[in-house]
Amino acid sequence: xxxxxxxxxxxxxxxxxxxxxxxxxxxxxxxxxxxxxxxxxxxxxxxxxxxxxxxxxxxxxxxxxxxxxxxxxxxxxxxxxxxxxxxxxxxxxxxxxxxxxxxxxxxxxxxx
Amino acid sequence: xxxxxxxxxxxxxxxxxxxxxxxxxxxxxxxxxxxxxxxxxxxxxxxxxxxxxxxxxxxxxxxxxxxxxxxxxxxxxxxxxxxxxxxxxxxxxxxxxxxxxxxxxxxxxxxxxxxx
Numbered sequence: 001x002x003x004x005x006x007x008x009x010x011x012x013x014x015x016x017x018x019x020x021x022x023x024x025x026x027x028x029x030x031x032x033x034x035x036x037x038x039x040x041x042x043x044x045x046x047x048x049x050x051x052x053x054x055x056x057x058x059x060x061x062x063x064x065x066x067x068x069x070x071x072x073x074x075x076x077x078x079x080x081x082x083x084x085x086x087x088x089x090x091x092x093x094x095x096x097x098x099x100x101x102x103x104x105x106x107x108x109x110x111x112x
Numbered sequence: 113x114x115x116x117x118x119x120x121x122x123x124x125x126x127x128x129x130x131x132x133x134x135x136x137x138x139x140x141x142x143x144x145x146x147x148x149x150x151x152x153x154x155x156x157x158x159x160x161x162x163x164x165x166x167x168x169x170x171x172x173x174x175x176x177x178x179x180x181x182x183x184x185x186x187x188x189x190x191x192x193x194x195x196x197x198x199x200x201x202x203x204x205x206x207x208x209x210x211x212x213x214x215x216x217x218x219x220x221x222x223x224x225x226x227x228x
Contacts, residue, residue: 039214039215041157041215048219049157049207049209049215049218050218051214051215051216051218054214054216060216092156092157094157094215096212096214097213100159100171100173101159101213102159103157103158104156105156106157
C-alpha cells in the first residue's frame with residue numbers, strides 16, 4: 001500500500017499567520033489517466049471529515065480561498081494563508097491513485 | 113443538498129455481528145460508487161470497503177475480507193455494511209462517503225464498539 005506521511009503532526013499557529021502542512025507519498029501519485037488523485041480533508045473536533053481540496057489543487061465549493069493545495073509526484077502541501085479560529089482541526093491528505101486508497105496520519109492545527 | 117445518515121452502530125461482543133446502514137438524500141446511489149471509511153478512537157481515517165454502481169464490483173481492506181459485506185439497495189437509496197466475526201480492533205466510528213476515491217460527501221458516522 002502507498003504510505004502517506006504528513007508533517008508536522010502537530011502545528012501550533014498564531015491567528016492571522018500562515019500555516020503549511022506537508023504530505024509525502026511513497027510512490028508517485030500520477031495516475032495513468034494523467035490525473036493526480038490527492039485530496040485534503042478537514043476534520044473539526046467532534047465532526048465528520050470534510051473534503052477541502054481534490055486532485056491536488058481544486059478547492060471544493062464553499063471552501064475559503066485562504067486554503068490552497070499544491071504539489072506533484074510525491075510531494076504535496078496544504079497551505080492556509082491566514083489562520084482563523086475556525087480552522088482548528090485535524091487535516092488529512094489522502095491518495096486515490098493506487099489501490100487501496102490511503103490516508104496520512106493527520107496534522108492537528110491548533111491556535112497558540 | 114446531499115445528506116448521508118448512518119445508523120446501526122452499537123456495543124457488541126467479540127465474534128458478534130452488526131449491520132450498518134447509510135441512507136442518502138439528494139443523491140442517487142445508482143449513479144455513484146459508495147465507500148465506508150472508519151476511524152478508531154483517537155486515530156486516523158481508514159478506508160474499509162467500497163461498491164460500484166450496480167454492485168458489480170466490491171472491494172475490501174485486507175483486515176475485513178471474509179468478515180464484512182458491502183451492499184446497496186438502490187430502491188431505498190441505502191448503503192449497508194454487514195459485519196460478522198467482529199474483533200476488538202474493529203471498534204471505530206464508521207462513515208459512509210460518496211465516490212470511489214473522491215469522498216466529497218460524508219455522513220455523521222455511527223459508532224461501533226466491540227468489547228466483552
